[in-house]
Amino acid sequence: MTPILEPGFFSSQPVRTAVVLGAIVALVTAVVGIFTVLRSQAFAGHALTDVATTGGSGAIYLGVSALAGFIGGSVIGAGAMDLVGVQRARSRDVATGIVLGASIGLSALFLYLDTTSTATTGATQQILFGSIFTIDPSIVPVVGALTAVTLFAIAAVHRPLLLSSISTELAAVRGVRTRLVGLAFMLSLAVAVGLSSIAIGSILSTALLIGPPATALRLTRSVASATVLACCLGVGTTWLGILLAYDSADWSSSSQGLPVSFFIVAIAFVLYLASGLGFVRRWVGRGGVAPSHPRGPVAPSNETVGR
Amino acid sequence: MSEPRRDATAATGTTAPAATVLKVEGVTVRFSGRTVLDEVSFEIKEGEFTGLIGSNGVGKTTLLRVILGLQRADAGRVEVLGAPRSPGGRSLGYVPQKVSLDPDVPMRARDLVALGLDAHRLGISRRSRQQRERVAEIIDAVDATGFADRRVGQLSGGEQQRVLIAHALVSRPKLLLLDEPLANLDPRSVQEIVALLHTVSSAFGVAILLSAHEMNALLPVMDRIVYVTGGRAASGTTAEVVRSEVLSALYGHHVDVLHLHGRVLVVAEPGADTDAIPDHPPLNIG
Amino acid sequence: MVNAWEVATIVAIVAGVVGFFVVLRGAAFPAHAIPKGAFAGAAGASLIGASTLVGLGTFALLAALGIGTLGRRGRSDVATALALVMMLALGAAFLSQSTQYEPEIFSLLFGEILGVSSSEILPEAILGLVCVLAVVLLYRRLMLTALVPEVAAAKGIRPHQVEMAFLVVLACATTMTVPVVGALLIFTLMIGPPAAARCFTDRPGVALLLSVAIALVTVWSAIACSFQFNWPVGFFVGSFSAAWYGIGRAFAALQRRRPGAAAAASARAEAVHLGA
Numbered sequence: 125m126t127p128i129l130e131p132g133f134f135s136s137q138p139v140r141t142a143v144v145l146g147a148i149v150a151l152v153t154a155v156v157g158i159f160t161v162l163r164s165q166a167f168a169g170h171a172l173t174d175v176a177t178t179g180g181s182g183a184i185y186l187g188v189s190a191l192a193g194f195i196g197g198s199v200i201g202a203g204a205m206d207l208v209g210v211q212r213a214r215s216r217d218v219a220t221g222i223v224l225g226a227s228i229g230l231s232a233l234f235l236y237l238d239t240t241s242t243a244t245t246g247a248t249q250q251i252l253f254g255s256i257f258t259i260d261p262s263i264v265p266v267v268g269a270l271t272a273v274t275l276f277a278i279a280a281v282h283r284p285l286l287l288s289s290i291s292t293e294l295a296a297v298r299g300v301r302t303r304l305v306g307l308a309f310m311l312s313l314a315v316a317v318g319l320s321s322i323a324i325g326s327i328l329s330t331a332l333l334i335g336p337p338a339t340a341l342r343l344t345r346s347v348a349s350a351t352v353l354a355c356c357l358g359v360g361t362t363w364l365g366i367l368l369a370y371d372s373a374d375w376s377s378s379s380q381g382l383p384v385s386f387f388i389v390a391i392a393f394v395l396y397l398a399s400g401l402g403f404v405r406r407w408v409g410r411g412g413v414a415p416s417h418p419r420g421p422v423a424p425s426n427e428t429v430g431r
Numbered sequence: 432m433s434e435p436r437r438d439a440t441a442a443t444g445t446t447a448p449a450a451t452v453l454k455v456e457g458v459t460v461r462f463s464g465r466t467v468l469d470e471v472s473f474e475i476k477e478g479e480f481t482g483l484i485g486s487n488g489v490g491k492t493t494l495l496r497v498i499l500g501l502q503r504a505d506a507g508r509v510e511v512l513g514a515p516r517s518p519g520g521r522s523l524g525y526v527p528q529k530v531s532l533d534p535d536v537p538m539r540a541r542d543l544v545a546l547g548l549d550a551h552r553l554g555i556s557r558r559s560r561q562q563r564e565r566v567a568e569i570i571d572a573v574d575a576t577g578f579a580d581r582r583v584g585q586l587s588g589g590e591q592q593r594v595l596i597a598h599a600l601v602s603r604p605k606l607l608l609l610d611e612p613l614a615n616l617d618p619r620s621v622q623e624i625v626a627l628l629h630t631v632s633s634a635f636g637v638a639i640l641l642s643a644h645e646m647n648a649l650l651p652v653m654d655r656i657v658y659v660t661g662g663r664a665a666s667g668t669t670a671e672v673v674r675s676e677v678l679s680a681l682y683g684h685h686v687d688v689l690h691l692h693g694r695v696l697v698v699a700e701p702g703a704d705t706d707a708i709p710d711h712p713p714l715n716i717g
Numbered sequence: 718m719v720n721a722w723e724v725a726t727i728v729a730i731v732a733g734v735v736g737f738f739v740v741l742r743g744a745a746f747p748a749h750a751i752p753k754g755a756f757a758g759a760a761g762a763s764l765i766g767a768s769t770l771v772g773l774g775t776f777a778l779l780a781a782l783g784i785g786t787l788g789r790r791g792r793s794d795v796a797t798a799l800a801l802v803m804m805l806a807l808g809a810a811f812l813s814q815s816t817q818y819e820p821e822i823f824s825l826l827f828g829e830i831l832g833v834s835s836s837e838i839l840p841e842a843i844l845g846l847v848c849v850l851a852v853v854l855l856y857r858r859l860m861l862t863a864l865v866p867e868v869a870a871a872k873g874i875r876p877h878q879v880e881m882a883f884l885v886v887l888a889c890a891t892t893m894t895v896p897v898v899g900a901l902l903i904f905t906l907m908i909g910p911p912a913a914a915r916c917f918t919d920r921p922g923v924a925l926l927l928s929v930a931i932a933l934v935t936v937w938s939a940i941a942c943s944f945q946f947n948w949p950v951g952f953f954v955g956s957f958s959a960a961w962y963g964i965g966r967a968f969a970a971l972q973r974r975r976p977g978a979a980a981a982a983s984a985r986a987e988a989v990h991l992g993a
Contacts, residue, residue, distance in 0.1 A: 162536060166794035167746040170801070174901070218912045221745040222962050225905030229955020232902075236949045280553050287550040290536060290543070294598070296501055297525040298550045327809065331802040338795045344537050345582070383813045389806035393799055400790050535792065 150358035156316040157337035171224040172317040173326035175201030181234035195318035202314035335392030449476040458507035473666035483642040485659035491642040524599030528610040534584035547598040729936040733929030736907030748904040750801035754780035757808020777888035785881040844893035909958025916965030
């Protein structure tokens with residue numbers, strides 16, 4: 125019987141890097157993801173991965189550090205979204221979409237210029253899917269530092285951010301500068317997404333930003349405990365995914381293995397589905413989850429409720 | 432018609448004049464050419480219960496937002512506790528008309544009330560015991576202890592309203608503003624909320640300014656009324672304001688004030704603009 | 718080259734019509750997610766040698782159904798995000814089983830409008846017609862559920878069914894337009910022009926036509942510029958869509974400053990309701 129923890133797992137350098145990096149990124153995206161879900165900004169959170177990727181393509185083309193490109197692009201994109209109106213519920217959709225569309229167009233340009241100049245067709249695939257096992261270990265300290273800064277920022281504004289996420293009106297009355305707080309959130313989101321996009325790829329970035337937090341929010345009774353749970357789920361999902369991906373190379377004779385992104389996403393997806401099951405909800409209890417009302421379309425309205 | 436409740440003398444047992452909590456002077460607001468509020472002036476003293484009465488769309492919400500500092504007035508001044516108004520601070524509490532609370536958000540009613548204490552504070556810190564006790568005290572005062580630990584988005588409308596009142600009161604404001612809290616409530620709930628607000632007002636010494644389009648439910652508890660129509664306002668005790676001469680001058684055409692079994696009816700002549708009269712179906716006189 | 722113009726016209730019309738409802742219903746995220754998820758399917762299809770269009774169509778439908786079903790219970794944006802990443806992860810899994818790098822990926826992502834052959838025009842036109850017809854049939858329901866859900870409920874219209882139907886229409890529109898404009902950019906055409914159109918008018922019929930018109934202008938000028946400067950069509954589509962939106966916003970801002978705007982605004986609000 126093949127052991128789950130194969131010999132050689134921890135002695136492999138790429139794996140160690142993946143485990144450490146994955147944990148750091150999972151942590152920051154879980155915390156930022158809680159507020160992303162609360163503020164209904166999953167679209168922005170996903171769109172920023174594409175924007176970050178544009179920044180990355182641009183950086184490759186210009187010969188600048190890819191990390192700077194990812195983070196810089198993401199931050200600029202988030203700023204643009206904020207300017208166009210991502211904070212208000214009725215213009216959020218379009219603001220995100222417009223910035224995303226423009227940046228994808230830009231990305232097309234960069235990739236075209238890049239392939240015609242260096243003829244590396246693999247760049248497209250690499251940028252899109254990324255791979256946690258091929259990360260250069262030297263970026264780990266930078267990623268760690270930026271993670272700490274982001275977590276610090278969220279911790280600093282978490283109370284005004286929380287109230288303004290529940291209701292902008294109530295927050296404004298309390299003297300909270302809702303626009304500033306919202307902008308601070310967008311920038312934190314941008315940095316977190318930029319980090320995760322370059323470290324684990326766009327797919328995983330979104331999966332870890334939304335999956336564990338959405339699951340945790342369904343299962344807990346306070347945002348604080350949801351955050352803790354999201355971190356645990358996020359890190360756990362990542363490590364399990366890495367493990368399974370490493371093992372999968374030995375499952376079939378083709379010895380190609382399945383990509384780690386597949387495993388992590390699948391686990392996160394299954395966890396979310398599980399949290400919606402009837403018996404889980406009942407087990408969480410009366411103060412916890414209850415069936416939400418069916419969602420229809422979000423018609424842009426004149427309300428400025430905080431979402 | 433019932434007389435206003437108490438005055439400062441009776442409450443404190445001294446003859447010290449009650450402090451002015453809110454002073455609105457000559458507030459004028461214009462929206463794209465239309466004058467919504469025109470030189471509105473009134474005062475509210477400590478502990479007073481004031482009804483802001485006017486039909487829908489007459490500008491009550493706008494006035495409240497100007498008082499809160501959420502909206503700029505084109506002219507006039509607002510002073511709270513002697514200082515000019517800016518958003519934030521603990522002297523004002525506000526319960527908005529419609530707050531949609533997502534049922535999927537894991538936040539207990541208790542937590543939402545607690546945020547009324549420290550939402551503006553940065554950083555992480557545990558709430559002190561004193562703070563937690565204050566939260567419990569306020570929740571008890573609004574009779575919300577029974578559902579304080581349930582998800583706030585899953586409470587009924589009436590329950591949510593109590594939680595929002597507690598949220599506004601927990602920082603011990605001197606004045607509590609409520610925007611149309613009685614709209615869409617059945618008569619029994621209206622009575623309950625009015626009684627609750629009256630109790631809370633006496634218990635915590637907080638003045639109340641509550642907007643409504645129907646004044647009868649408030650007659651038993653109102654010390655003062657600010658009656659708004661066509662952008663203009665008249666303020667004073669109900670005895671002073673709800674009179675034919677005063678209201679006719681305000682409306683710009685003749686209205687009669689009828690008293691019927693403890694209720695007040697404001698009635699216009701046929702052909703007059705009855706839409707301008709709060710909560711009143713067109714009546715044919717003559 | 719003529720083929721490019723014809724196909725682009727068809728695509729722009731479909732994008733303008735469907736996009737009008739995408740913006741109205743706040744469905745920008747599904748409009749982005751479905752083509753992306755479909756792309757993963759196309760990648761898998763090309764692996765097993767099946768027609769790209771079939772792979773696209775299947776996965777687009779899967780994505781639409783996934784988003785609709787998940788979105789029933791939870792927040793719709795969470796559902797869309799998770800459905801999308803699941804499909805992309807499947808796509809990554811497919812791709813990992815083959816060691817070839819796919820140059821086709823670029824064109825699937827960003828469009829290869831200049832490489833459309835004349836045999837593809839007819840299928841595109843038919844699919845386009847199907848999409849537009851579906852929208853016409855659903856017009857009332859789409860408008861009612863988006864603008865006045867209570868009235869829709871009173872008429873016995875189930876919002877979830879309408880949502881599912883709309884997502885399927887999106888899937889169909891996506892499938893037919895991806896080979897032309899690419900998976901990533903089709904949604905730009907469904908957002909920018911309609912959002913701009915809404916800034917210029919509030920009457921739904923006019924906004925719909927304007928949305929198609931702006932989409933047409935966008936695509937045509939994008940092709941022309943691409944031909945001229947040799948840069949990818951996608952770049953111009955993205956930039957021009959954003960530019961049109963900017964123009965629309967500027968126009969709307971100027972309108973607001975005019976006196977009498979309040980009266981006009983309430984009149985428009987009436988028109989929107991009555992026009993439905």
